[in-house]
Amino acid sequence: MHLGAFLYPTGYHVAGWRHPGAQADAGVNFEHYGELACRAEAAHFDLLFLADSLAIRGDDIEALERTAIRYVAQFEPLTLISGLAARTRRIGLIASASTTYNEPYHIARKFGSLDHISGGRAGWNLITSQNEYEAFNFGMRRHPSHAERYARASEFVDVVQGLWDSWEDDAFLRDKSTGLFFDRTKLHPLRHEGEHFQVRGPLNIPRSPQGAPVLVQAGASEAGRALAARSAELVFCAQNEIHEAKAFYRDMRERLAACGRRDGSLKIMVGVFPYVGRSLAEAEDKYEALQQLVHPVSGLSLLSAQLGGFDLSHVDLDGPLPEIPETEAGQSRRQLLIDMARREELSVRQLYQRIAGGRGHWQLVGTPESICDELEQWFNERASDGFNVMPPYSPAGLYDFIDMVVPELVRRGLFRDSYRGNTLRSHLGLDVPSNRFARR
Template structure:
């Protein structure tokens, strides 16, 4: 395969005070708990012509009377806003950048979620994206009336049916179904209305959606699962994939794997964008970049580092093992598979102790960590892009706002000098930014007049 040309996408993953687990302790980090904070972050990304801002979500917290020492020293799920509510506010404070929110199929309702994202797409004039996730946190399960968390296979079975219901609800009406013809007195054309009448294993949904078809047809569907069921679901339904890949070889293999599954679903390689997460620490010199990184690393307490590692290792308690000993063999759990496998592979490949491993993932949390000058970081991003290991990158700033501002001020100009990133937006919707086609309405049965 020849090396590719063209430009790649950039997203800004906005997380609290930054992605480093100790970012909140950094003296220059924002508290990130007001709308004004997030407006400023989004405008930094929009001014740099990023494709989208992205908000993760969780529906449980690890705070409480039983909070561990680690929980008392980290944010552990205390989100300042529900993502869709926040992005609805950001829609009015921005004009071009895409707005992507996480929502779980495990604890959501398809009809309500379809309404929420259709509304966000209309509020933003076509800039909404839904990051579909399945949730395996037992604490979250207990918040939604489940005694135990949902088995991994069952979560994906539910997600498969969920996405079909949602996308068909978005297609309840043709784009021009609402005539609003004052002369004839016809408000809508019955021929542009489609029934759903879904009767499945997990859901029974009559429809139609009581909101017109979204400006993008469908808000962009994003997924983050890299397990076998996750990759298959992405190949059938996703338009962008957030993934964590440590090495160039792993990135190329994942890229080829997911794109190689598309043909059996009648899809083309350009119908889906692979967007790995990157954790960039940028300095004007190598020494400056390393100093910034070490300043953050020195703020990590062992309790927090070990707790973070436990979360990424499938929720297992590692406190009984020596910190300076090797990572033990870990049993399977019902938690997410792909991040657990990545962390274990990293430990084995680099022969890391438990302490070294938690320090290794404290910033990027399993994603790709880059510490260097603008040219060094641009070199590595270009290498991964031109060798078909990514279609773009989701930037996980170490701190906010400083880490994001460093990337936009220092790395983005270098990418533009190489012709790898846009200088201006060429379209108005998130689909335009990503180069994705607008879907036609699905062929559901037409309703009788």
């Protein structure tokens, strides 16, 4: 089983930063991240995972000023993870970077550089940017459509992977006596001429210790799955129901085979959003305590967005959900929420509390044993190869998982008790890719 630590600064829950166990300035506290990274490494996690957004998410100032989860104030991931590379020795380091608002030469070079700095522990989570506000920071009038973004991403990844093969592994001789620094027959400029990119290359950094950084993808749409099946080596996804997770896992294996790729050359990790207690009551208390910290402004903003923008600012929080008129956007999610509120007779407050936490990720409230039971079932039934741990509040929520759940996973033989290798590929059981240009 593989485990990742999803390092959202103060935690993934909308009110996580208000919890006593949260480091409120985590977003710009490097020592805090260093400590988290070292604790995750001491627990032999496969990887650290950093999400990203190239703009603050949203422009509702009432909601923004009460949140730490909308990329308001946090480190840029590549600089942060390069710093963390210098503070750790074994754990994998995955950072997200957008293909919509970057150039492939920069991305290939920076992740190649990170792989060298870290001695083979780098991974690139390819994102196409969901946040439409990013466009306005890059001189564009509108955010490209989903289809446009994936068309660009598909060519982008080809360029990046091509650049990573600019040099064969043994191209650099560095022979002081003959004066030959490299072997010219092992240099392969890319000369890519495509629809979105023209990139000559070569990349000006040697091939990286892992052959190439691990390619990660998180899109669950048809286009996202197609791209992952063709190129990705790790997929991070949101799943709540085991039968749906198994269907997704099967689908990805079939797509992988259709692309001519070997079974096992793509790993799947599901996000988990855990509340861990020594007893179930303690876990439920942790859950409830956090729910009470959701400010109505934050809760209503989240709920309103999922109800198609319906203005909830004047409703009675402890009354039932009013009639919500139909809109163009997000029909299925909207109806699901309305049905849930009616069926369970939830107040408006109770309804927004339901969605304030994992935001689509698998929420687990329980003891180390009960949580391990669930993870074990998912793992054994091939619903997932592992889990990306998204603590509701951080660092205390992550340390709960490390201190209580990980030892139980190790005891059951589901998770390692020491690192066997030094690279992210070795932790994940992924092959080192061969250079496409090298003669056999």
